[in-house]
Amino acid sequence: MKRDQRALTPAEFQVLLALADGDKHGYAILKAVARDRDGVALGPATLYTIIRRFLANRFITESGQRPDPALDDERRRYYRLTAAGRAAARADADRMESLLAAARARDLLRRPRRA
């Protein structure tokens, strides 16, 4: 599908990032994105349209593992990044990296940011 090949939107990239350090349920993704991003907050409707899309093109899967049921809400579903999703995030990061390198070469960035 054409849709898979296009560049990720910032929100999509953020969702992949949020899942890169472990399985999360929707609210956890929202919180992670809110922490990482400065700017517009990701809302539930946008998040779940992204989740649905990623589920359809197998960037993420629903995770079977659940934490201790006592701590959990049965409505929660957990999502896990797949190899394809990781590859897509990496490809996007590479793309941005090369953009940044180009910007740096033209003196548009003062110095590399510390991680």
Add this chain to the structure above:
Amino acid sequence: MTPERPWRWLLRLLPSDLRIDHGAEMEQAFHEQRREAGARGRAHVMRVWWRAAADVARTAPREHAAQLAQDAGFAVRMMRRSPAFTAVAVLTLALGVGVNSAIFSLVHAVLLRPLPYAEPGALVAVWNRWDGSPAAPMSDPEFMDYDERCRGLRMAASAPASVNLGAGGDPERIPAAYVTADLLPVLGVAPARGRGFLAEEEGRAPARVAMLTHDLWLRAFHADASVVGRTIPVDGEPVEVVGVTPAGFLLPRDFRGGRAAEILLPLPLDRAAPRDRRGGHYLQAVARLLPGVSLEAARAEMDRTVAELVRTYPEQHQQGHFGVVLTPLRTDLLGPARPVLTMLVGAVALVLLLACANLASLLLARGEGRRRELAVRASLGADRFRLARQLLTETCVLGLVGGGAGLAVAALGMKAALTLDPSTLPRAHQAGLSPPVVLFTLLVSLATGVVFGLLPAGQVSRVALDDALRGAGRSSVGGRGRLRRALVTAQVAIAVVLLAGAGLLVKSFARLQSVPAGFDPGGVLTFRTTAPAVRYPGRPEVAAFYARVLEEVRGAPGVRTAGAGSGLPLAVSSGDWGFDVEGRAVVRPRPSADWFVVTPGYFEAMGVRLLRGRRPAEADDERGAPVLFLNESAARALFPGEDAVGRRLRLSRTTGPEQPWRTIAGVVGDVRHRGLERPPRPEMYIPLPQFQHFMAGTQVRDMSVVVKTSGPPLALAAAMRAAVRRVDPQVPAADLRPMDEVVGASLSARRRDTWLIGAFAALALAVATVGVYGVTAHHVAQRRREIGLRVALGAARRDILQMVLGQGMRLVAGGMVIGLPVTLAATAALRSRLFEVMPHDASVLAAVAVLLGAAAALACAVPARRATRIDAAVALRDE
């Protein structure tokens, strides 16, 4: 949890599948966001709400649009994959939507557009009325009295005329109108060029100034701006062009049919003349309600005025409940077009409904083929609403494609309707594929897509889910089979209504054409000409002019006989004129008859029968004893059981000279002057040399020359033009046409209606027949096994045939049973358009039943034959 209810409500804006897959999670996520914000204070909660709502508002349209695009793309792929189905569906839709667009374009052009006047809501039509004449023109004194005494109204008037334009070798006869100076200001129309008439220009005869209409300016003067101020010859007199009307301008009377006036002349109205002679009703009046005056107030004022006038002139007005009616101009002008347009709209709506029923059953049939695909999708998690939505998108895409093709059908249909009848619907020639028509087509196409898609979508998606749950490819088809049969029954019912309507119109038309018109149009050529006042001032000169014209005409080779008359059957009629009968007490109102002026040869050329006495002769001249001729209706009404010939009448006078006693010299057959469907009226004919008008200084100048030819009438056209030219090169022979064409033109509105409704009915019959075929073929295919079993058990071919035919015919019978009462209700509305045929005419209804029955039997025969060939062994092995 109550605080989340608004959120749940907000989520409903999102596409259903997203909601079904992730709705609970979204609620949960929002719940947690809100709870966390709650710990930090109200402002944070408000922010969470605001952001979430904005998020939904951003997401929902985008997701819906994406889904729509996806579904539409899928629909287009589906259409490509089944070209036969697509072709049938698009064709059906194109016809169904196309005829609706065509009729809507007429409705829009004729009824919906505003009148071409400023603030048309304040305009009213003004008519005299008395018993038997609900809307009659008025005389000069009446017009001036109403205008002067009603302070709430500003009145203007016009009178129809025709004039010769141009001089030298090739003058042209054109329709004209005499108008009061303030007609354009009352209508709120400013001249496009030059000026309108001044008050002092009114009342001068002959006219010295004229306004051209935009059309005449284009046609005869090639849009030359310098024509304003120039002098042109009108009826041989020099007349100065003072202005040109704007494009699209129509006089109110031009809405009432006939050719639109092309030149305006000031009305010769003498405001200082005495008002006691109140005959001569020829003015058509229009008035503008002054600001702040309601229609009711104006009517009350007019009623008071009429009461005063009745007291002042009891002899003139105290009869037949005389009054004056004010009608909103829009109603007056466009009201008459409403019934025919309503009929056409009803018919095309039925055609569209039929197309919808047909497509719905087609889709149901196809839906069965697609059941597997839909079941798979349902089992993959597509919900019922999602499937229905996708199917509806498909039908709407089909609807739009069909509607696009329908625009082409509409363009053709419109042209056909206007060709059949170019003139009886006002403004119809301005119909076209205008933006409102295209918008209408778009909306109808979409609505059609929804309507014919709704039933199958509901059915298919439900069944698909059932199948998915059951995991089986087969399920009971009872529900859908019933629905398809119901749809076919509905198609038959609609076809019954349209066929019956068409049948009644066809029968009316046939009846009308066989009506004895009272004349013989075969081999008759007619043209209209005039004797201009400049060169033919009085009656003797006019009579001499026509005598010379007829002499020239009769001398042309191929002419058997010729005469002239002031009227022309089915084209030019006249008003009535009262008289006293010698030897009888004077009665008020006087007996009256429609009057015509004729020359010798007129009745012979027109083929009007002589019943008693003699026809007009050359001896009936100024020196001869005054005579007149009655038609049969007048003779019978005036002298029942007596011989009219030899009795004497004296016509009443208005401002003209005292009339002589005239002896009735002959009685001729009735002629239907005002339309084949209108019963003949009492008529009288006066020889031209003896005629004296009831108005002083007025002559009959316009006459129709009627020529009986020995060959094809039009072959003599050039000879007739030459004959008139030899008498007076400045006088044209206008409206040259065979009498057959005059008869045809008088039937054009009916012909149009009959053809259109007939075409719609034929369409309906074809579609319904295909519907019956489809459902019967399907029925046979479904019951293959059962039929095979019956054959195996020894059923004869005849039994099988009977079973299948019976099933099909039951549908038709059902459709007729439903269609019949609908038909009776619908055709009752047709009553005004029928001629000597009752809406419940048994022969028409029987013919419809036979026609439909035969068509349906034919449609059932093919599948029935197939059923008889089913091999029991094969059918049973297949299972």
